[in-house]
Each structure stands twice: as C-alpha cells, then as structure tokens.
Amino acid sequence: MLSTMQLSFNPSTVIETALRQIAASCEAFGEDFEPEVRAADPKFGDFQANGVLGFAKRNGKNPRELAQQLLDAANKSGQFDPTLVELSLAGPGFINFKCTRAYLWNWLNQYATPADYQSGAGKLKAGRKVVIDYPSANTAKQAHIGHLRPMVIGEAIARLLDFCGADTVRDNHIGDWGTNFGTLIMQIKRERIDLDQVKEDPLALLDQLYKDGSRLEKEQPNLRDQSRAELLKLQEGDPENTSLWEKIVDISKDAFEKLYQQMGVQIDISLGESFYRDKVERVYRELTETGIAEHSEGALVVWHDEVKKFARDNERPYPFNIRKSDGASNYASTDLATILYRVEHFKAEEVIYLTDARQQDHFQQLFLTTQKWFNLCNYPTPITRHVWWGTILGKDKKPFKTKSGESIKLQTLLDEACERALAVVTEKNSDLPEAERQAIASTVGIAALKYADLASNRTQDYVFDWDRMLSFEGNTAPYLLYAVARINSIFRKAELDPESPIEGAGPLETEAELTLARKLMGLPGALDLTLNDLRPHFLCTYLYELAGAYSSFYNADKVMVDDPPTRAGRLLLCARTRSTLMTGLELLGIQALDRM
RNA sequence: GUGGGCGUAGCUCAGUUGGAUAGAGCAUCGGAUUUCUAAUCCGAGGGUCGGGGGUUCGAAUCCCUCCGCCCAUGCCA
Numbered sequence A: 001m002l003s004t005m006q007l008s009f010n011p012s013t014v015i016e017t018a019l020r021q022i023a024a025s026c027e028a029f030g031e032d033f034e035p036e037v038r039a040a041d042p043k044f045g046d047f048q049a050n051g052v053l054g055f056a057k058r059n060g061k062n063p064r065e066l067a068q069q070l071l072d073a074a075n076k077s078g079q080f081d082p083t084l085v086e087l088s089l090a091g092p093g094f095i096n097f098k099c100t101r102a103y104l105w106n107w108l109n110q111y112a113t114p115a116d117y118q119s120g121a122g123k124l125k126a127g128r129k130v131v132i133d134y135p136s137a138n139t140a141k142q143a144h145i146g147h148l149r150p151m152v153i154g155e156a157i158a159r160l161l162d163f164c165g166a167d168t169v170r171d172n173h174i175g176d177w178g179t180n181f182g183t184l185i186m187q188i189k190r191e192r193i194d195l196d197q198v199k200e201d202p203l204a205l206l207d208q209l210y211k212d213g214s215r216l217e218k219e220q221p222n223l224r225d226q227s228r229a230e231l232l233k234l235q236e237g238d239p240e241n242t243s244l245w246e247k248i249v250d251i252s253k254d255a256f257e258k259l260y261q262q263m264g265v266q267i268d269i270s271l272g273e274s275f276y277r278d279k280v281e282r283v284y285r286e287l288t289e290t291g292i293a294e295h296s297e298g299a300l301v302v303w304h305d306e307v308k309k310f311a312r313d314n315e316r317p318y319p320f321n322i323r324k325s326d327g328a329s330n331y332a333s334t335d336l337a338t339i340l341y342r343v344e345h346f347k348a349e350e351v352i353y354l355t356d357a358r359q360q361d362h363f364q365q366l367f368l369t370t371q372k373w374f375n376l377c378n379y380p381t382p383i384t385r386h387v388w389w390g391t392i393l394g395k396d397k398k399p400f401k402t403k404s405g406e407s408i409k410l411q412t413l414l415d416e417a418c419e420r421a422l423a424v425v426t427e428k429n430s431d432l433p434e435a436e437r438q439a440i441a442s443t444v445g446i447a448a449l450k451y452a453d454l455a456s457n458r459t460q461d462y463v464f465d466w467d468r469m470l471s472f473e474g475n476t477a478p479y480l481l482y483a484v485a486r487i488n489s490i491f492r493k494a495e496l497d498p499e500s501p502i503e504g505a506g507p508l509e510t511e512a513e514l515t516l517a518r519k520l521m522g523l524p525g526a527l528d529l530t531l532n533d534l535r536p537h538f539l540c541t542y543l544y545e546l547a548g549a550y551s552s553f554y555n556a557d558k559v560m561v562d563d564p565p566t567r568a569g570r571l572l573l574c575a576r577t578r579s580t581l582m583t584g585l586e587l588l589g590i591q592a593l594d595r596m
Numbered sequence B: 001g002u003g004g005g006c007g008u009a010g011c012u013c014a015g016u017u018g019g020a021u022a023g024a025g026c027a028u029c030g031g032a033u034u035u036c037u038a039a040u041c042c043g044a045g046g047g048u049c050g051g052g053g054g055u056u057c058g059a060a061u062c063c064c065u066c067c068g069c070c071c072a073u074g075c076c077a
Helices: A011-024 A051-059 A063-077 A101-110 A114-121 A145-163 A180-190 A202-219 A221-235 A239-263 A280-289 A331-345 A357-377 A410-428 A434-455 A477-494 A511-520 A523-533 A537-556 A564-588
Strands: A037-039 A047-049 A085-090 A094-099 A129-133 A167-171 A293-296 A299-302 A320-323 A350-356 A383-389
Touching: A011 A037, A011 A047, A011 A063, A011 A094, A011 A523, A051 A063, A051 A094, A063 A085, A063 A094, A094 A101, A101 A511, A101 A564, A114 A523, A114 A564, A129 A145, A145 A167, A145 A239, A145 A350, A145 A383, A145 A410, A145 A434, A145 A523, A145 A564, A180 A202, A180 A221, A180 A239, A202 A221, A202 A239, A221 A239, A239 A410, A239 A434, A280 A293, A280 A299, A280 A320, A280 A331, A280 A357, A299 A357, A320 A331, A320 A357, A331 A350, A331 A357, A350 A357, A357 A383, A410 A434, A434 A477, A434 A537, A434 A564, A477 A537, A477 A564, A511 A537, A511 A564, A523 A537, A523 A564, A537 A564
Parallel strands: A129 A167, A129 A350, A350 A383
Antiparallel strands: A037 A047, A047 A094, A085 A094, A293 A299, A299 A320
C-alpha cells in the first residue's frame, strides 16, 4: 500500500505488488497478470506499468480499454493514496505513476543515511551464503593490467552483495600449484638463487627466472626434463622443493597484499589450488563411479552430449578434461574439488566466479558437470554464475600494452594514475598544500582508474584513455568526487555537520529541487538492476545522473539563502545527495573526498 | 567449421531484456559567474542503430540472411 505509514525503499516493487493484487481480483485480468513496473522517463512520471500491452496482445483484447479497467480498479482499491501518487493512462496502454511532492518528501525523510539505504537493500539477498571467487592471482608472476578488472569488478560486486544482505566469502583462489613451479624451481637451482637473500622486489626476480627458464627449456630439451623432475619431487613432498615452493608463494602473497591494499581489495580466505591437491582424488572417484566421467586418450574427461559443442560426436571434440593423460590434475580438477568444498564447508548457496570472457567454455562445462555430479550424489546444488568481462583496449583498439608490446605492470599503471591525477589537481587547485595535493591525487587517481573500469558494460571491451578518465566532465570519477566535495564545502562554510538531522525544512518547490529529489529516489531501482545482472555500470550511470541533477540544482538554486525553510530544504537535498553518492561510491570501492 | 561477444552521432559509451519523439560525455558552435569550489551549468547542430528481409499495435532489442571486427575451440589458468 502506497501510504505514509508504510514507505517501501523501492516504490516500484510496491506498485507492482499492488497492481498484481488488484489485477487478480479483476475479471479481465486474473492471477497470471504481470504488471512489468519500471522506472519511467521523467516526462511521463516516476514509474510506468507496461504489462497491459503484452497481456492484451496475448488475449486479443484492446490494450487501452484494459488499461482503463485496471486504472479504475486501482483507483477504487484504495491502495493508491492520491495525495501520494497520481495514476494516468497514456499512449497505447501504459499506466504512469507520478509521485507527489508529499511522497518524495516522506521518502527523503525515511531514507536519509547509508544505514537506511542498507536496511532497505539488505532484504534483497538477506542471509544468502555466497562464495565469490576473486581476484585469483597467480603466484610467481608480477601483477599486470590483466589483474585490474578482477580486482575492481570483483570488489565492487562483493561489496554490492554484502550491502544487499548476502553472507559473502571472498575466496582468493590463487594459482599456486601449476606446472610452472617445475620450471621455476629448475631455474632457481640452476642459477643458485637464495630466495632469502633477495631484498628488492623478489617477485620481479621470480617473474624473470620463470621467463628465462621457459625460454631455456625451448632451447635445451634436457632442461624441460629437469623441470618435470622438480615438479614431480615437489608433488611428492620433497622437503627442499617444498621449502622453495613455500617461499615462492609467500613472496607472491606479500607482493599481492601490497597491491590489494592500494586497490582497496579485501579478501576473506585464500585457498589456492594447492589446498585442493589431496581433494581431487575424490572428484575422480565420484565422477567415475557415477559414470559421468570416462577415459579418453588417456585422460579422464566428461562429455556433455546435450550441448553440441561439448558432445562426443562433435566434429571438433571438446570434452571437459578433468585429469590429464599423465595423471596430473588441472584447473578443471581443482575447480570441481573447490566447488564441492565450498558447498560442504561453507554451505554455499551461490558461487560466483569472476574471470575474463575467454573462460566461458570452461565455466559452462564446470557448471554442467557440477550439476550432474551433485544431482547423482545428492549434494545440494548451488546457483553458479560466471561473471565475465571484456578486454582493456588501447586507442588502436588492440589490447592495451606498452609501446614495446609488453603487458603493463599493474603497479606502473597505479603510479601513473596518481602522477597524472597530481598534475590535474595541481593545475586546478594550486593553493592546497603539497601533502594534501598528493593525498588527493592518489585517491583521485585510483578512483579514476577503477571508475573507468566499472562505468562501461563489463561484457564489452573498453578503450583505455587517461585523459578521459581523469576529466571532470562526463561519466568519470572526478566528476562524482567533485560533486561530493562541493557539498562538503557548503556544509563547511555553513558550519554544519552534513550527517546531522536537518530541521525546519520547507516543501520542495523549484524544478531543479524536484528533479534532484526524484533522482534520489532512484537509488533502489539502480541497486536492483546492478544486482540482477551483477553489472556495476548500472550503478555508475545512476550516480552520474544523480551528480548531474545535483550540479544543475547547484547552479540553478543557491543553497545558503536567507529564508530558513528554503535553506533547510536545500541543505537536506545536499545531505541526501551526499549520502547517496557516498554510498554508491563506497559500493564501487571508491573513496570520497572532503575537498579536492 | 562450431560456439561466444560485438557493430548505435566524427570519437568514447548508455539504452532496465519488445515500449512512448534512440540518449549522454568529448569534439564543434553559442550563452551563463559582484553568488555556496565555473574543476560547473544552460542551449544548438550532429543518427538509414553495419546492409537486406521477416515477426506485430510497436524492433537498436526477437527470427532469417549477408558484410565486418574480437575471442575461444583436448589435456595452460
């Protein structure tokens, strides 16, 4: 019911529920009517119901007449208080809902702080146990630009799920048990490196040793045999190799930990592939016993005949290879062991994997295999999702690389972001003391980098452009941060706390005030969209539009006017904009600034 | 070959899953500041939504067919 007493966080769902109920007791509609309520173009109202059109089509009725009937029934039902929402019929059969000033006012008073928003959003995923697989870095390799998206997108999605009430486990599924350790150990021994003696950037050294090692293997086949022998020794628990392996993993973890801190990435647990090395036998056994897996060319594989591409009679056979022909495990084996562990140990109801687009086949096979396996063994089957993304491109539309064609180190990227941000901050605001400019620049730089990664639809490739991401114009982090900084500036000058309640506010009046207020009420819808598809760019678009509405308001209506109710009303809008922007930025993993 | 993604303004991107006259930013042009951060705001021009066909009240969105780009395609992750 759309009343003052019971004000839902998301008005759209209330309208939808009410309409469904009204339609159910309406002769022309019935139980199966789906109202399809969504945000409307502001010129039509706040929300619109499109469901009548499709319903009329399916039933061979006149949509406009049906819409009129539903509208009449809605008005008669008493569920829509005319002082709070105005209903109207438009076009071929849309029903538009326009919230009144009174409704907007009530909503803004009920949902004022980040905690209020969270209490509203927290019902969306209340208590769901979700394991998120990210950022899953590899050991013994320096992080590069390819690690940017898993950190940025993964963190944003994890925060969103937390915010929406999920009980999340962020599991860093690191690659710490691959064939590369054979090569690495071979080369370490060959060069007689003492890892304890390496002081400066030991990860860079490991990176180099691996590159040298694999190059030498190609030139000298006997070294390849040595590497295989070292790997085998490691896998059999040889003390020397195990100790080397531990050092390599520690060096990698330390180096990544520094990056996680800079990037604001939080991790709950870090169970790498090595953790599952004694758990893959059970996978082989159960999948063989259930008849899901079979032997093929010496390997243990799973065919999925119902999917053409993975069927055994496909022209190009593409099985899910879960044990290599030499008996060793691969990432399919460990991923299977991992999902079982997540369900048995963490009681995961959902498991979300974050990787780039190229791994779609792997996850499709993994999910199919898991379903069949868990089904036959009577294990609870979790909801599985593969959240994937496109490539970061340079201006030439090819994968973004250094001029010499190498992949860009993540640290280099972060440093350059901060340097460039410092130049911008210095240019725009040279009055600030050096130390503060530095601090602002590092926040702005990282924010710009992250926001550029989040603002476009993740399934698309995007073009990396320093100037654009650091611009104060357009859909960028600086534009959003600037809006927050300006709000803070107003409260600072007024000597008020933006987080304290504001008393004595008069009603909203101007066009700019109302547009802003309506936009503020759009947060729940934006969160819904973002959560449904796990696509952070929906949230970005919303925040950008909100900041735009605020900037227009800021230019049109002076906040610190003499008339107390007007001033209080505008300050209230400022405070709400601030808390909404800060909430949204927080969800994106971006830190807001007091001033810039 | 098969599968996935994609093609929207000169450039970079949205477009709530079939809805109302396809929207932003940059760039171009024209305006706004004795005023809370102008690092902003307001306005104008700019489109055969890759081409063609189909489905229907209605298509950038769904189907078919071409053209073009990216990615994956048996034991790397």
